Amino acid sequence: MIKTTFPILLLGLTTTVNAQWQQCIGSENLDVQALHVTGNFDFFGGASGTYRSLDESASYSFSNSGNDSVGPTRGIISDGNHIYTCTSQGVFRSDDNGQNWISKSNGLTQLLCHGIISTNSGIFLSTLSGVFKSSDNGDNWTSAGMAWY
Numbered sequence: 001m002i003k004t005t006f007p008i009l010l011l012g013l014t015t016t017v018n019a020q021w022q023q024c025i026g027s028e029n030l031d032v033q034a035l036h037v038t039g040n041f042d043f044f045g046g047a048s049g050t051y052r053s054l055d056e057s058a059s060y061s062f063s064n065s066g067n068d069s070v071g072p073t074r075g076i077i078s079d080g081n082h083i084y085t086c087t088s089q090g091v092f093r094s095d096d097n098g099q100n101w102i103s104k105s106n107g108l109t110q111l112l113c114h115g116i117i118s119t120n121s122g123i124f125l126s127t128l129s130g131v132f133k134s135s136d137n138g139d140n141w142t143s144a145g146m147a148w149y
Contacts, residue, residue: 026051026060036076038083041097045073050085052098067092067101075116079123084138086116086125093138104138 027044034045042053044060050073052063067073071088078084083094090105091113105111110129117124122135124144131144 024053024057024060026053026062031072033072033074034076034086036078036083038078039097041083043076043083043098045076045085045087047072049073050076050098050101063098065100066103074114077116077118077123079118079137082137084116084118084123086113088112091116091125091134091138091141104134105141106139107141108132 027046030051031047032044033047034043036043040054042057042060043063044051044053049062049064049069050067051060053060067085068087068089073085073087075086076083081095083098084104085092085094085101088111090103090108090111092101093104094101108125108127108129110127113125113127115126122133123138125132125134125141132141133144134141
C-alpha cells in the first residue's frame with residue numbers, strides 16, 4: 001500500500017472595508033473633552049457641560065441639571081454607586097445616572113479641575129492647586145500631598 005501526500009494550497013482572500021466614523025447626534029460642534037461608559041449610560045463632557053446617551057452613543061442629550069453651567073466638563077468617572085464630573089466649578093456627583101448633579105467640592109482650594117480618577121483607595125482630582133483625594137464619595141476633599149504654587 002502506497003501512501004501519498006497531497007499539498008493543499010490555501011488562498012488568503014483579502015477584503016477592503018471602508019468603515020467611517022459617524023458623528024453622534026447631539027455632539028455636533030461641541031468640544032468633547034471626556035468620555036465615560038457606565039452600565040447602560042454613555043457620557044461625554046465638553047465645553048458646554050455634560051451629555052448623556054441612552055442608546056449606545058447613537059445620540060446624546062444635555063444632562064447638566066445642577067452641574068457646572070459655566071464651563072467645561074473635563075472628566076467623568078463612576079464608582080459603581082455614583083457618577084462624578086470634573087469641571088471648571090469643581091466636582092459634581094450624580095446619584096441617578098446623570099439626571100441631576102450635586103456640587104461636591106468641600107475642601108477644594110481651587111475649583112478649576114483638570115482630571116479625575118477613581119481607585120480602590122478613593123477618588124483623586126487634579127486642580128491648579130495640586131492633587132486632592134476623597135475617601136467619602138466626594139463629600140470631602142483633602143490635599144494628596146502633591147501641591148504646587
